[in-house]
Amino acid sequence: MFPKLTILNCGSAKPTDTQSPSSQIFHLRAKDYLIDCGEGTQLTMAQMGILPPSRLNNIFISHLHADHCLGLIGLLSTLGMLHRTADINIFAPAPAKKILQPQLDFFCDDITYKININEINPRKNEIILEDNTIRISTIPLKHKVPCCGYLFEEQQKLRHYCKDIGDRFNIPIAYINKIKQGEDYITEQGDTIPNSLLTTDPEPPFRYAYCSDTAYYEKIIPIIEGVDCLYHEATFLTERQQRAKETGHSTATQAATIAKMAKVKQLIIGHFSSRYQQFEDFLKEAQEIFPNTRLATKQTIINF
């Protein structure tokens, strides 16, 4: 099962006839990670046939602007109506607890599961969640309010065990997991069969970085360096570079410049301002600097 990204919506603050506020799901190894939750997130999930997202346990909010979090209460309320029982963890900058808890207490007072609000420090790059499949850390961004991106890093996978070679040495099943973890095999006669003979390299771990909302901010480069995919906001075209600076946003050129400097493998740009009706110029502008760029489009599944 390869990683994939479901872009639910990728608009900016003011909705248009074609764009709704931001939300997306990063899928890795049978788990769903919801990133931002603008108004309409659950509606889009329902339209796409993925409400409830059954493998969703963690939600990551970049910042507490309306267009990045107003869909939370509705989604959490609906998950309650659907008799969810597993906890949901929400990661967001302060004052998430102060803002969300009274709404949860009022609108979700009868839900059957627990919601944990974890206030993260958006000014530090630190690990906020780690298990045997993924490590998730914050990416400090530069916006008008405390805001951070999120870096999703798949944990190193087990090595591929070459069964036909193992069988020649009569390796017992009980040893195979150790060999997948990199150990050599010692035969009953005391001979060492090197791991490199018994296994091949696994696929490299996948790394995804979400960076929205942010002004042009080179300090993120060391954190996101070499990621397989970078989602970077591009609210404006260069013609409105000054407006981007004033509002704490980026242009398509700036997003592409970050992608190039960070040597990422693929760039997705989104969070387009409502003043634009079509987005081909965003793609053109970005691709002049970073060719492997694609536009975010709503209700789109990207398979990596």
Place this chain on the structure above:
Amino acid sequence: MFPKLTILNCGSAKPTDTQSPSSQIFHLRAKDYLIDCGEGTQLTMAQMGILPPSRLNNIFISHLHADHCLGLIGLLSTLGMLHRTADINIFAPAPAKKILQPQLDFFCDDITYKININEINPRKNEIILEDNTIRISTIPLKHKVPCCGYLFEEQQKLRHYCKDIGDRFNIPIAYINKIKQGEDYITEQGDTIPNSLLTTDPEPPFRYAYCSDTAYYEKIIPIIEGVDCLYHEATFLTERQQRAKETGHSTATQAATIAKMAKVKQLIIGHFSSRYQQFEDFLKEAQEIFPNTRLATKQTIINF
């Protein structure tokens, strides 16, 4: 300009691939009255090309369940971004202030207009807003939380002045408005020209009643009697009458029974449960009792 109703969305609590939570706009004499504001209200307005609704000054919330009010903050925030200056009045049962004000303070702290939250008493039938075009009053409903419908009654219009007859008596322009208001005309010679000769009856004032969410509740009948249009929730078919009772909702049959007993002219049913995929059975069930029934459908403009 005739009254009309824009049904933005007419689903119930859990969204589906075709249904979103409730909101609608009643339009009368160049003014817009937003009734309920479920999640996605502003998104649907944008899709329909009516964001911002420029003639909107008053919003009426039936009750504080998530599917009837979670779209408020997003809409109010966006109206701020669009540089609105005129006040918005919100009418809703308590604890609307306690729930909404902290969100307004946080998400709408920089808006350029004033929001007045008016907590109404959902247990009384009383006038909450009146001007020279409309009188709006509450309709106590029976639901699991304090909840009321709203009755929109157009004020009596001025009588139609018959210019050709008036000209025969050389009636000065300054008198015409008084004659439209029903006065007779006294000529310079002291003769009385009866109003009935100078005017004809205006169209009867339009009356619209919105009743959602509610269990079957005959006490509303005297309030809504004879309205031109009744919107009544019909969350379930009769097959789930027990479930309707338990959850404080109505069946299509019950909605139609209320319409028949109240001798309304037209019935619109909506707020269908997410368990139904098609709604023809709702129409069939209601029309057996009240033939002039129609189904609510999203993004629909009904001209009266």
